[in-house]
Amino acid sequence: MSMTHQVEDKLMVEMRGVNKWYGQFHVLKDVNLEVKKGERIVICGPSGSGKSTTIRCINRLEEHQKGDIIVDGTTLNNDLKNIETIRREVGMVFQHFNLFPHLTVLENCALAPIWVRKTPREEAEEIAMKYLRRVKIEEQALKYPGQLSGGQQQRVAIARSLCMNPQVMLFDEPTSALDPEMIKEVLDVMVELAEEGMTMLCVTHEMGFAKTVADRVIFMDKGQIIEENEPHEFFNNPQSERTKAFLSQILNH
Amino acid sequence: MSSDANKSPSASQKTRFWHDPAKRAILFQSLLVIAVLGFVGMIVQNTLHNLESRGITTGFAFLSQEAGFGIIQSLIDYSESSSYGRTFFVGLLNTLLVSVLGIIAATLLGFIMGIARLSNNWLISKVASAYVEIFRNIPLLIQIFFWYFAVLRALPSPRQSLEPIENIFINVRGLYMPEPIYGDGFGWVVAAFFIAVVAVFFISRWSKKRQDETGQRFPMLWTAAGLIIGLPLLVYWVMGSPLTWEAPVLKGFNFRGGMTIIPELAALWVALTIYTAAFIAEIVRSGIEAVSHGQTEAASALGLNRGKVLRLVVVPQAVRVIIPPLTSQYLNLIKNSSLATAIGYPDLVSVFAGTTLNQTGQAIEVIFMTMLVYLTLSLLVSAFMNWFNTRMALVER
Ligand SMILES: Nc1ncnc2c1ncn2[C@@H]1O[C@H](COP(=O)(O)OP(=O)(O)OP(=O)(O)O)[C@@H](O)[C@H]1O
Numbered sequence: 001m002s003m004t005h006q007v008e009d010k011l012m013v014e015m016r017g018v019n020k021w022y023g024q025f026h027v028l029k030d031v032n033l034e035v036k037k038g039e040r041i042v043i044c045g046p047s048g049s050g051k052s053t054t055i056r057c058i059n060r061l062e063e064h065q066k067g068d069i070i071v072d073g074t075t076l077n078n079d080l081k082n083i084e085t086i087r088r089e090v091g092m093v094f095q096h097f098n099l100f101p102h103l104t105v106l107e108n109c110a111l112a113p114i115w116v117r118k119t120p121r122e123e124a125e126e127i128a129m130k131y132l133r134r135v136k137i138e139e140q141a142l143k144y145p146g147q148l149s150g151g152q153q154q155r156v157a158i159a160r161s162l163c164m165n166p167q168v169m170l171f172d173e174p175t176s177a178l179d180p181e182m183i184k185e186v187l188d189v190m191v192e193l194a195e196e197g198m199t200m201l202c203v204t205h206e207m208g209f210a211k212t213v214a215d216r217v218i219f220m221d222k223g224q225i226i227e228e229n230e231p232h233e234f235f236n237n238p239q240s241e242r243t244k245a246f247l248s249q250i251l252n253h
Numbered sequence: 254m255s256s257d258a259n260k261s262p263s264a265s266q267k268t269r270f271w272h273d274p275a276k277r278a279i280l281f282q283s284l285l286v287i288a289v290l291g292f293v294g295m296i297v298q299n300t301l302h303n304l305e306s307r308g309i310t311t312g313f314a315f316l317s318q319e320a321g322f323g324i325i326q327s328l329i330d331y332s333e334s335s336s337y338g339r340t341f342f343v344g345l346l347n348t349l350l351v352s353v354l355g356i357i358a359a360t361l362l363g364f365i366m367g368i369a370r371l372s373n374n375w376l377i378s379k380v381a382s383a384y385v386e387i388f389r390n391i392p393l394l395i396q397i398f399f400w401y402f403a404v405l406r407a408l409p410s411p412r413q414s415l416e417p418i419e420n421i422f423i424n425v426r427g428l429y430m431p432e433p434i435y436g437d438g439f440g441w442v443v444a445a446f447f448i449a450v451v452a453v454f455f456i457s458r459w460s461k462k463r464q465d466e467t468g469q470r471f472p473m474l475w476t477a478a479g480l481i482i483g484l485p486l487l488v489y490w491v492m493g494s495p496l497t498w499e500a501p502v503l504k505g506f507n508f509r510g511g512m513t514i515i516p517e518l519a520a521l522w523v524a525l526t527i528y529t530a531a532f533i534a535e536i537v538r539s540g541i542e543a544v545s546h547g548q549t550e551a552a553s554a555l556g557l558n559r560g561k562v563l564r565l566v567v568v569p570q571a572v573r574v575i576i577p578p579l580t581s582q583y584l585n586l587i588k589n590s591s592l593a594t595a596i597g598y599p600d601l602v603s604v605f606a607g608t609t610l611n612q613t614g615q616a617i618e619v620i621f622m623t624m625l626v627y628l629t630l631s632l633l634v635s636a637f638m639n640w641f642n643t644r645m646a647l648v649e650r
């Protein structure tokens with residue numbers, strides 16, 4: 001059952017009839033998605049179904065060709081100002097962490113506040129330390145990413161995003177590059193973040209996380225949203241055949 | 254029991270000598286050193302014997318003898334009555350001149366072309382690839398000949414000189430430019446320049462500190478440009494323009510006065526630059542491509558704009574990949590500059606290992622000194638680049 005928390009009526013992310021092609025290949029077909037402030041969405045589906053592409057369209061790491069994407073009231077178009085505004089409000093955590101190897105953990109976290117928000121360095125470092133403490137890794141602040149374990153790196157990556165004080169967090173399979181014993185430390189951080197009311201979209205195959213945290217689970221296949229439901233219904237009473245097939249695969253291994 | 258304990262280690266030690274990599278390495282290295290020393294000793298003895306039988310004196314006394322030949326370009330005072338020792342320095346400085354000019358220009362052109370190859374603009378990236386493919390695949394000597402014989406030798410004679418800008422003349426003998434004559438008070442202009450540089454240094458420290466403290470950024474680039482150009486100009490104007498130009502004038506068959514860039518230098522410089530820049534462009538391109546796309550994505554996702562992504566994330570990582578191969582291109586350029594001989598640019602090899610060697614016959618000493626120069630230059634460049642590289646190295650687990 002999902003935790004009780006505040007979901008406001010305000011729409012944070014709105015995707016309306018979004019279509020995307022890679023050349024001839026139709027990756028996203030009429031994707032419609034509304035995410036309210038404080039909502040936690042888990043997106044799952046087979047490999048190649050367009051999950052990453054969907055969330056990467058939200059902060060314009062991928063460009064969609066048709067339809068509208070509106071983030072916190074700003075419409076994504078070719079205007080660089082809009083794209084930058086949206087990226088400031090949307091944090092993203094990647095499968096392979098993508099920390100900057102030439103900067104210390106602290107510098108990784110303080111970089112964007114300093115150069116994007118124009119925060120004084122000392123203050124930016126205080127912010128960085130605050131979030132590093134929150135992901136329980138403050139004692140590594142002066143190390144370089146190459147000196148940390150995968151789980152530690154991913155927690156730093158989460159802290160780095162949080163330093164920009166984002167309204168929405170996107171996670172693209174944040175635990176699938178990790179050794180099993182490190183998955184929990186990252187999931188714990190994400191659960192904590194969810195409890196604090198962060199609006200989250202997570203692509204993940206961690207069904208335990210989906211069951212405890214998500215307000216809604218979305219199932220995608222072949223570029224389309226096939227089914228979406230609150231977790232209890234989604235797992236116990238899936239409607240479409242494809243969802244059933246996917247769930248039996250993922251829950252039985 | 255104690256005999257048992259003594260026995261087993263000594264037995265295993267016997268076999269261990271051959272199986273212990275450290276001891277084996279010492280053995281092989283000693284054998285190698287003995288072999289090399291023996292070989293070198295043989296060569297030295299053989300050479301000394303040959304010289305003796307041909308009656309050639311050894312030693313460096315010839316360096317103080319009069320050279321008796323002219324050199325078409327010299328950065329220090331030189332005449333036919335100067336010594337062979339002086340020809341060495343003239344050649345060395347000419348080698349350094351073309352190497353430094355070449356390294357600077359090849360680095361600039363190489364970075365521009367390397368970045369251009371990655372451009373999203375189809376035409377720009379295709380032009381850059383064509384440039385790289387053409388110039389790195391034609392032998393350097395042919396390119397030097399091309400610029401010297403096909404381009405510069407085809408220029409008009411002094412009397413029909415091209416004059417693209419007033420008082421600048423281009424003809425088959427070279428590029429003739431006005432020479433600055435410094436009047437009284439020009440020292441103040443130079444001083445103003447240095448004051449501006451120092452001021453920029455302190456202002457940039459102050460602006461960095463202010464950014465750290467308040468987050469505000471200061472338009473450093475414009476301030477620096479304004480100060481470094483503006484202040485000397487202002488002083489120049491206040492001092493009443495203490496600088497005149499002596500223009501080259503046509504006297505008889507050639508120009509007198511002014512400054513000259515001889516065609517040999519121009520051809521060698523252009524060829525070395527264009528050839529080496531083609532390789533540097535590839536190095537820069539692959540260095541930037543070596544920074545994973547994930548880095549750019551993560552930085553963009555944080556809201557950094559394209560320029561800052563490049564400056565703060567991509568370039569600092571690419572530089573680490575670029576420096577080692579860039580170093581070997583610099584070394585290649587320095588060594589390739591010895592192709593100067595082919596068109597008669599008076600570099601170290603042409604002047605010293607060429608003319609001086611021919612006239613004195615002191616092959617061993619001359620070749621030894623020349624090799625020592627290239628070796629020293631290469632080691633200095635390598636040492637500097639290594640120092641730079643270790644400063645930039647990534648910390649790994
Ligand atoms: N740059 C690209 N060019 C062409 N096709 C692409 C590109 N990126 C992704 N695709 C294709 O688009 C489809 C959707 O990719 P996407 O990464 O969104 O899938 P996914 O659901 O995240 O899969 P996974 O679980 O493997 O991460 C895939 O078939 C993929 O091959």
Ligand SMILES: [Mg+2]
Pocket residue numbers: 051052053172173
């Ligand atoms: Mg994916």
